[in-house]
Amino acid sequence: MKDVVLRAEGLSLSFPGVLAFRAISFALHRREVLAIVGPSGCGKSSLFNVIAGLQAPSEGRVEVLGQPVAGATGHVGYMLQKDLLLPWRSVLDNVLLGLEIRGVKRAEAEARARALIEAYGLKGFEAAKPGTLSGGMRQRVAFMRTLAPDPEVVLLDEPFSALDFQTKLLLQREVQSIIRERAKSAILVTHDIGEAIVMADRVLVLSRRPGTIKSTHVIALPDAVRDPVEARRTPEFQAHFDAIWSDLDQPVEAAPR
């Protein structure tokens, strides 16, 4: 059996008067990318906050490598649609942020950050300020920052949705291969079904609020095509797309009367 990196058991979250999601359980394995799709307002982002420890669940527990992480932070990498780069810091210093917080020695931290920057195509931009970079490059820097503290699990909350289509496809491919290469795992929240299929090994479909897991799709694309652009051309892609689409609840606004 593959080793479980993160396990969610019976997670529920309610705010006064609103049940955001309920009874969510899943296991995330090493090297696996798990996508969560659902209609808007199904509690995806709240679920992320709970997994990241930013919000305590009303019920249930989250374990990373068998250790409960409720109420703690720092065990997962977290990447949002906004790059959230600090404009007064250079690319290098932005990548260093997480390591600084952990108190990693400057020399060691810098070596790690430089290696990442070099490995993933940002060499030469170490001293640049984020304001001078394109959206795709900024998001790439944000991903480097997420990876630098070497988290077991990376949470990706619609990280590409603000990018143009071409940049988005390139980054999907890149992020996916980096995660596999470094033997990490990721949870991807997205409303883009295509993105979920090409990046993930499994796709969980959440229902309308209160969000709960409606179905799980194990993505089986031909082994040869792990490329997000190529994958879109296969009949398997279309089959998965149709299956997930039919499971997906209509957003409330579009529901038939």
Place this chain on the structure above:
Amino acid sequence: MTPSRKWGGFSPALLAKQVLLVAGILAAWEWGVRSGVMAAYIYGQPSGIYAKARGLIASGELLTHTWVTAQEAVAGFLIGSTLGSLCGLLLWLSPGFAAVVRPVMIAINGVPKIALAPLIIVWFGIGMEAKIAIAAILTFIVSLIATFAGTREVDQDLIRLMRSLGASRFQTWRKVVAPATLPWIVSALRLNVGFALIGAVVGEYISAKEGLGYLVYFSGTLYDLNAVWTGIFALMALALVLDRCVTFIEQKARWA
């Protein structure tokens, strides 16, 4: 939204227009007095102001008054702005304490600070310290409120990001909140040039033997309006010089 104040670069054509505008106003004023439309003892007179200013400069009085007011304003500005910005930043560390002092801040901000002047005189006497104290109080409040408001404008997602990285509240404050608030701190500095001068001049109005506020007030009681205007113009010049200093700081403090 980040406050930004760009007044554009220097242009000779613009300068010419500005000089022309001021010269036109002065010429109209002078003509108004000479033709008898305006009374010199009520409005003063540009040629009279010029003569008065020359006399005050030659005797060294104007320089002394300006120097005194400048010292008071700058000292008050530095003390008030520094402490105010620091306290505004520190309040972010304790939302509970901030909530407790919020109504106090609003109340103090609402009080015309001039009403505090008698207390200041009692506490600090009638020397320079009292004027510095008034300028410091005025600028402290402005910096405190602007800085605290700035800390609350910091993107909450940035704070969440810092937490997700395992940052303590203090680390988040030092690495994100404080630098992100810098533009607000600097824009409060610009406002504070004016407030520091108000503080110094008001202090001098109440009780002083020197300073531009004293010159203006004392000359006013003597109906020497040309001397009043001389003092006002000297204050304007001082304000412009201090404003340039803040612009310099602003350029140094730009992070993006």
